[in-house]
Amino acid sequence: MRRVLISAIVAAAALAASWMPSTQASGSDESSLDDLLAADCVDDAALAIAQAAGRLPQEGGVASDDWPPDAIGGVIPPIRSVSDPFPTFDGLALDTVNNRVIFSDENRHSMLVYDRAAGGASNETTEPVQWVFGPKTQLGFIAGVEVDPVRKEFYTVNNDGGDRMVVFAYDDHGDVQPRRTLILPHQSWDIALAPKRDELAITVQQSNAISLFKRGARGTDAPIRTIRGLATELEDPHGVFFDEQHNELVTANHGNWTQIRPYTPYDPIVTDVGEYKSGAFHPSAITFHPADANGDVPPIRTIEGDLTGLNWPMGIDVDLTHDEIAVANYGDSSVRVFRRTGRGNVQPIRVLRGALTGIVGPVSVAIDTKNDELWVANYGDHSAVVFPRAANGNVRPKRIIRNAPKDTPTCGFTNASAAAYDSKRDEILVPN
Amino acid sequence: MFARLANGNVAPKRVIEGQATNLSRTMHGIAYDSIHDEIVIPVALSGAILVFRADASGETPPLRAIQGTRTRLVRPHTVAVDPVNNEILTADPSNRAIFVFDRAANGNVAPKRMIGGERTGLLDIVGLDVDPKRNVIVAASRKGNGDKVGIFVFDRLANGDVPPRQFIGGPNSKLAHFRQVTIDPDTGNIFLAQQNTRMKQMEAYVLDKPRQGFQANQADEDDDSDSGRLDQMGFIAVYAPDDNGDIPPRAIIKGPGIRLAGAAGVALNPLKKEIIAVGGNGFQTFLLPEFFKPLIRRPATRP
Numbered sequence A: 001m002r003r004v005l006i007s008a009i010v011a012a013a014a015l016a017a018s019w020m021p022s023t024q025a026s027g028s029d030e031s032s033l034d035d036l037l038a039a040d041c042v043d044d045a046a047l048a049i050a051q052a053a054g055r056l057p058q059e060g061g062v063a064s065d066d067w068p069p070d071a072i073g074g075v076i077p078p079i080r081s082v083s084d085p086f087p088t089f090d091g092l093a094l095d096t097v098n099n100r101v102i103f104s105d106e107n108r109h110s111m112l113v114y115d116r117a118a119g120g121a122s123n124e125t126t127e128p129v130q131w132v133f134g135p136k137t138q139l140g141f142i143a144g145v146e147v148d149p150v151r152k153e154f155y156t157v158n159n160d161g162g163d164r165m166v167v168f169a170y171d172d173h174g175d176v177q178p179r180r181t182l183i184l185p186h187q188s189w190d191i192a193l194a195p196k197r198d199e200l201a202i203t204v205q206q207s208n209a210i211s212l213f214k215r216g217a218r219g220t221d222a223p224i225r226t227i228r229g230l231a232t233e234l235e236d237p238h239g240v241f242f243d244e245q246h247n248e249l250v251t252a253n254h255g256n257w258t259q260i261r262p263y264t265p266y267d268p269i270v271t272d273v274g275e276y277k278s279g280a281f282h283p284s285a286i287t288f289h290p291a292d293a294n295g296d297v298p299p300i301r302t303i304e305g306d307l308t309g310l311n312w313p314m315g316i317d318v319d320l321t322h323d324e325i326a327v328a329n330y331g332d333s334s335v336r337v338f339r340r341t342g343r344g345n346v347q348p349i350r351v352l353r354g355a356l357t358g359i360v361g362p363v364s365v366a367i368d369t370k371n372d373e374l375w376v377a378n379y380g381d382h383s384a385v386v387f388p389r390a391a392n393g394n395v396r397p398k399r400i401i402r403n404a405p406k407d408t409p410t411c412g413f414t415n416a417s418a419a420a421y422d423s424k425r426d427e428i429l430v431p432n
Numbered sequence B: 001m002f003a004r005l006a007n008g009n010v011a012p013k014r015v016i017e018g019q020a021t022n023l024s025r026t027m028h029g030i031a032y033d034s035i036h037d038e039i040v041i042p043v044a045l046s047g048a049i050l051v052f053r054a055d056a057s058g059e060t061p062p063l064r065a066i067q068g069t070r071t072r073l074v075r076p077h078t079v080a081v082d083p084v085n086n087e088i089l090t091a092d093p094s095n096r097a098i099f100v101f102d103r104a105a106n107g108n109v110a111p112k113r114m115i116g117g118e119r120t121g122l123l124d125i126v127g128l129d130v131d132p133k134r135n136v137i138v139a140a141s142r143k144g145n146g147d148k149v150g151i152f153v154f155d156r157l158a159n160g161d162v163p164p165r166q167f168i169g170g171p172n173s174k175l176a177h178f179r180q181v182t183i184d185p186d187t188g189n190i191f192l193a194q195q196n197t198r199m200k201q202m203e204a205y206v207l208d209k210p211r212q213g214f215q216a217n218q219a220d221e222d223d224d225s226d227s228g229r230l231d232q233m234g235f236i237a238v239y240a241p242d243d244n245g246d247i248p249p250r251a252i253i254k255g256p257g258i259r260l261a262g263a264a265g266v267a268l269n270p271l272k273k274e275i276i277a278v279g280g281n282g283f284q285t286f287l288l289p290e291f292f293k294p295l296i297r298r299p300a301t302r303p
Helices: A002-018 A027-040 A044-059
Strands: A070-073 A080-083 A089-095 A100-105 A108-115 A130-133 A141-148 A152-161 A165-170 A180-183 A188-194 A200-206 A209-214 A225-228 A237-243 A248-253 A285-290 A301-304 A311-321 A324-329 A334-339 A350-352 A362-368 A375-379 A381-387 A397-403 A421-423 A427-430 B030-032 B038-043 B047-055 B063-065 B078-082 B089-093 B097-102 B114-118 B124-131 B135-144 B150-155 B166-169 B177-183 B190-196 B231-240 B249-255 B265-269 B274-279 B282-287
Touching: A080 B030, A089 A375, A089 A381, A089 B124, A100 A141, A108 A152, A130 A350, A141 A237, A141 A324, A141 A362, A152 A188, A200 A237, A209 A237, A237 A324, A237 A334, A324 A362, A324 A375, A334 A362, A421 B030, A421 B265, B030 B078, B047 B089, B047 B150, B097 B124, B135 B177, B177 B265, B190 B274, B231 B274
Parallel strands: A070 B249, A089 A141, A089 A362, A141 A188, A188 A237, A237 A311, A311 A362, B078 B124, B124 B177
Antiparallel strands: A080 B282, A089 A100, A100 A108, A108 A130, A141 A152, A152 A165, A165 A180, A188 A200, A200 A209, A209 A225, A237 A248, A248 A285, A285 A301, A311 A324, A324 A334, A334 A350, A362 A375, A375 A381, A381 A397, A421 A427, B030 B038, B038 B047, B047 B063, B078 B089, B089 B097, B097 B114, B124 B135, B135 B150, B150 B166, B177 B190, B190 B231, B231 B249, B265 B274, B274 B282
16 A cells, blocks of 8 residues: 555656756746745755746646646646545444454545454554455445445445445455445445345435435435434434344434535525524434334434533444444544443443543444454544453553554545635644 | 644644534535634534634634524535634525625624625535635636536625626636635635536435436546546636636646645645645645736747
């Protein structure tokens, strides 16, 4: 991975350099440019790139093609570049039948598959057994992951940039096309499989909904039912678990809510949009809906309130053996475990949190009752950590899977689309 | 928040996040108010505008939040601040309108002005900035079929269903799938970040139902890892303040360097003559003093 990125950057720089005109800038401009460069370039390499870039505006035109005509600028390398060349774990799915664990990687748009027993105490990168990565894969800003151990398939959802679910087989590796794809509503986040019902549940942030499809749905197949509306209390839903044993859909909600209009920005405007409901900030919550629910159906029960400590809950898993729910609590870098039958403002029965745990910005969690383990995928660190299932408090993980060497930083971006410059602090501000 | 000189794979210096912030993990706009030292952020998923102290860090509540039935906000995506005239501007693609609030507004407050309606041409407004020196508002708005996709310039005090005083768009402009727009305060030059030259595809779903007759593109228009064809890649385009019509940019940053960013967002550091392009899970900084001077189209050099 590292080699791939470094090669790409080197190639890009060489490509840009090869297109650079060679004549000199005017004296006064060069002088002010040199002043700027002397003050700010962090190393010789950056200085060389910047000096080359600085010549381009004075050259005018574009060496690579003729558009735009007679413009200044063109193919220009940056003087500084901030990005993370390594994968970052996002969604997580565990197959204890075939002993695999599958992660989505939102940063590099890939899926990584490891042996279930992989990892340990090493500070080095853990090698995946499969890596699905490349333009044919249709992997964009992907989020939740699901696995079908019987059919040996794994699924992920493009949360942004693609609006589709993609399905791969266990022997897929490299730049491969998905076995099938399903077009989804924009901002779909997680996916949960119901093998007995042969259904899929998909959470949708934008429309505060759960859309349910037949398992084998593909293309533009429509959902067979959708849970959506004010009564549902679905509010910026993320992780979802399909509990076939109790016929429930268990969903983690961030609490953001606003209307979705019955038109997209590209449709003719609709004047009758019903009663205007303003946006709202609600507490994070876990909602439980009947699995057969369709339409604006209220939850059977919710776990919500200050005692819960829920704070941007992301992925969720349910332990049907011990009747427990585990939540990746991104907001305070913890994993919170609740009784499955909990209701209202209840405390978790266990909280994994603290410096020893290595839990940093967790996005997904999986419970392994067969091997009595609990898995956590970190977005804020290049790692996934594995604990004894009933671990509690500030305890060390028993194994660590790393997608980069220990202490490798991460920028933390999730499809950043805007920026501002803070002139007082000399900082660059980027919302996610 | 990153140090301006950050380079390589670095962690942010500060992060504002968590339940108490009222932010979400899906935000597409930001503005810095240098006079009052505040950060303004739209939260599309909860129909709100939040204002934070600029030195905030961690799980810090906002200083102010604009949200409620009087605001008329549905899904604000982009934001600008005018610290001179004490106004916050936001654009809401669900309303297809620009809303102007008092800068100090807090709670369930009605906008002071609204620019929206058929004559404005505004639809999916994804970028917004205000120039208090020249008294204009600049909005980047797009549409799936290519009609009225481009940069709209309005009088700063415009109100209601009014046409733009300038519009930059059309086939010669190559404006298609762009996002953030920003203005150099000294020259009034308009900078726009474009992700690629393909028109954004209409969303597959309307509410919870698939759009009738929807045909999925094999290529993902948001993907930043495609073929690298220069004629499809994104760029930073720069226009003079009075530019109007179906014209190409007067200055451009393109090529592999910008493609690493995806060019969804753009910010300026006029003092250091730097342009920051963000997107594709990273950002790049370009040093281009010429882009911060009055832009005059160079005479043609080819027959």
